[in-house]
Amino acid sequence: MTSMSRPRPLDLRHLMAGGLAALLATAALADGRVLDVNGPVTRQGSRGAEPLHMLDRLQTQDIVVTGPQGTATLIIDGSGAQFALQGPGRWQLTATGLQTLEGSAPRALGVAAPNLRPLPAGTRAMAGATAMRNGEAANLALQPDAARLLAVPAALQWRDAGTGARYKVQLATAAGDQVLDTTVDAPRAALSALPLLVPGGSYAWAVEVLSGPRRGTRAHAAFSVADAATQQQWAALKPGADDPVSQWVLYAHALEGAGFADAAAQAWATVQARRPDLLPAAR
Secondary structure (H helix, E strand, O other), X not given: OOOOOOOOOOOOHHHHOOOOOOOOOOOOOOOEEEEEEEOOEEEEEOOEEEEOOOOOEEOOOOEEEEOXXXXXXXXXXXXXXXXXXXXXXXXXXXXXXXXXXXXXXXXEEOOOOOOOOOOOOOOXXXXXXXXXXXXXXXXXXXXXXXXXXXXXXXXEEOOOOOOOOEEEEEEEEOOOOEEEEEEEOOOEEEOOOOOOOOOOOEEEEEEEEEEOOOOOOEEEEEEEEOOHHHHHHHHHHOOOOOOOHHHHHHHHHXXXXXXOHHHHHHHHHHHHHXXXXXXXHHO
């Protein structure tokens, strides 16, 4: 009989060498943005007339045109002022706001979250200490990976490695303290009973396949969790169930810009549920 070699311990230290730095790529802000559209709404600008969709950018001198049944909600970058447009009408975006060319004056909206502003397009935060991978290991698709989370995740998850697979899972803090070292039979490890996972923490974790057709495959990942003050700030900015869908669009877009992809996905799901006609054109 051939003896089964003992699996090597997973070394997470190399994941922490560079820390979990936030890498922010900033692009130029537009002058305004569309948060909601209903009915016939178009933009007349340097490229001619074109339909407007959720999250479309508006530049100074663009003219927004709404038909008799058309409505739109816009936000002005910098000031964060929001306006509702009721058709029919034509409004031009100026350096100071909106000028009415035809129809009723734009209705200023009370901003549910005054400190919430759309962030520059392309702004993303990601972990800076993603592990070295080979193609096979990457197929395990560890989640969360290279992620900035708004809250401690409920579980670590990865792709099933096939029939009979068992997995060794390890999780460590940025200081190198081991939080989890366990073996599981399913591609998931719950974290709810781990009090050491706290807001503001940075973590690295690894999975090794111990048995099954992909025995020996390893993969590593890293993530960070927002601190308590940040969590409280975003909780205060979160729209209420009865707030206009435009506020949920703004909230979801800002979460994306801040790098909180998981929380943004949940906010977009609210937009999708309330306005399924909005999302496909813009996402």
